[in-house]
Amino acid sequence: MRAGQNVSAERLEDVLALLHAQGDRVTTPRRLLIESLIEAGGHRTAEELAAEVQSRAPDVHLSTIYRNLEELERLGVIEQVRFGGGAATYHLAAARHGHLVCSECGVTIEVPDELFRPLERTAKTRYGFTIDPHHLAMRGRCVACSASEHSPGG
Amino acid sequence: MRAGQNVSAERLEDVLALLHAQGDRVTTPRRLLIESLIEAGGHRTAEELAAEVQSRAPDVHLSTIYRNLEELERLGVIEQVRFGGGAATYHLAAARHGHLVCSECGVTIEVPDELFRPLERTAKTRYGFTIDPHHLAMRGRCVACSASEHSPGG
DNA sequence: CGTCATCTGCGAATGATTCGCAACGTAGCA
DNA sequence: TGCTACGTTGCGAATCATTCGCAGATGACG
Numbered sequence: 001m002r003a004g005q006n007v008s009a010e011r012l013e014d015v016l017a018l019l020h021a022q023g024d025r026v027t028t029p030r031r032l033l034i035e036s037l038i039e040a041g042g043h044r045t046a047e048e049l050a051a052e053v054q055s056r057a058p059d060v061h062l063s064t065i066y067r068n069l070e071e072l073e074r075l076g077v078i079e080q081v082r083f084g085g086g087a088a089t090y091h092l093a094a095a096r097h098g099h100l101v102c103s104e105c106g107v108t109i110e111v112p113d114e115l116f117r118p119l120e121r122t123a124k125t126r127y128g129f130t131i132d133p134h135h136l137a138m139r140g141r142c143v144a145c146s147a148s149e150h151s152p153g154g
Numbered sequence: 155m156r157a158g159q160n161v162s163a164e165r166l167e168d169v170l171a172l173l174h175a176q177g178d179r180v181t182t183p184r185r186l187l188i189e190s191l192i193e194a195g196g197h198r199t200a201e202e203l204a205a206e207v208q209s210r211a212p213d214v215h216l217s218t219i220y221r222n223l224e225e226l227e228r229l230g231v232i233e234q235v236r237f238g239g240g241a242a243t244y245h246l247a248a249a250r251h252g253h254l255v256c257s258e259c260g261v262t263i264e265v266p267d268e269l270f271r272p273l274e275r276t277a278k279t280r281y282g283f284t285i286d287p288h289h290l291a292m293r294g295r296c297v298a299c300s301a302s303e304h305s306p307g308g
Numbered sequence: 309c310g311t312c313a314t315c316t317g318c319g320a321a322t323g324a325t326t327c328g329c330a331a332c333g334t335a336g337c338a
Numbered sequence: 339t340g341c342t343a344c345g346t347t348g349c350g351a352a353t354c355a356t357t358c359g360c361a362g363a364t365g366a367c368g
Contacts, residue, residue, distance in 0.1 A: 025334050025345055046325080061348045066325060068346095082236045085356080087324060100283045109281050118272045119292070127263055128297025129254045136292075138273070143282025179314060179365050200356080215317045220356060222315095241355060 011038055011092075015077050022075065029053060029060040033068050034077075042110065043081060043089035081137070083108070098136035107142050165192055165246075169231050176229065183207060183214040187222050188231075197235055197243035197255075235291065256296035263296065 015034050016026050024030075036052040037044070044052075050065040069090055072078045078090050083101060098116050100109040116136045123129040169188050170180050178184075190206040191198070198206075204219040223244055226232045233247045235255065252270050254263040270290045277283040 027346060059348070064347055100277055100281060109283055111281065115273060115276050119269060122269050123254055123292070123294070127254060127265065129263060129294055131254070131292045131294035138277070138285045140283055140285035181315060213317070218316055
């Protein structure tokens, strides 16, 4: 049977094969970027990914990261998510999940996308609206900030 | 009697009253911006709003627009939505409605907030996360765009 | 009508992302 | 294995959106 870590290895080769099939070349910066995305497991900004890649290949330029990120998104390998006002974040397409973003402290809670299923279904059946599975994000207050919010006052 | 246009007028006064209550001043740029947002009816970028305002008060600066947009968002009067990679867009916040925003054609479908209830409840009970009722918005594709999306192709 | 804090206009600063170009490296072929 | 062709890269400048700092203007209130 397949060990868990093998999944990542297979994933890497899978992506490389896809690149190859597209006529794209498998370069060192590209391979390192994909590895970083796989190892990241969550969302990372271009800059964070660049730092990760540069720890193994210092000469890789930020613009190269952006270019590859764009290409990988085009291939459907990764997804771009934009929080608040800062830099965009990226994560593997397979790691699909909903986001609960606290407007107060900024913490992001990752939740299984099944949480959005009922909403998706109703939107579809009742309004013919297909919710974009890549943008399952809601804003609000996390449990900690919610608690301090409840303190009596004013 | 109240004509439809009066609704907007009431809305304007409502917002101005809110500003007043906050200790904020009612200035010309601010009033014009709110009017523009009300008349817009949909999402507009800061730049578009600036153009609108400047058509009536040419000296209003873009940075003033941004500052007021920020303030209005803080007050819950408007919401910021980010499409793809460009500028952020803003629109009036509905009191307690969900929004289904089509990323394709930009149409916004207002839906009863009950649609978000299961999601809200689960987020609360399972993660202690309180979803902000002013940000019940999901992106996706409306029925029309969804249909054209389904057209067969290469 | 005067006082004072809030706002504004303006341009520079910042932060994120994209572009142009010449050098470089990978892939395919003989 | 060596050559050729073309996708890629590194680098810095350019672009785009948004924010900041400041001094003067303006609205709220007595």
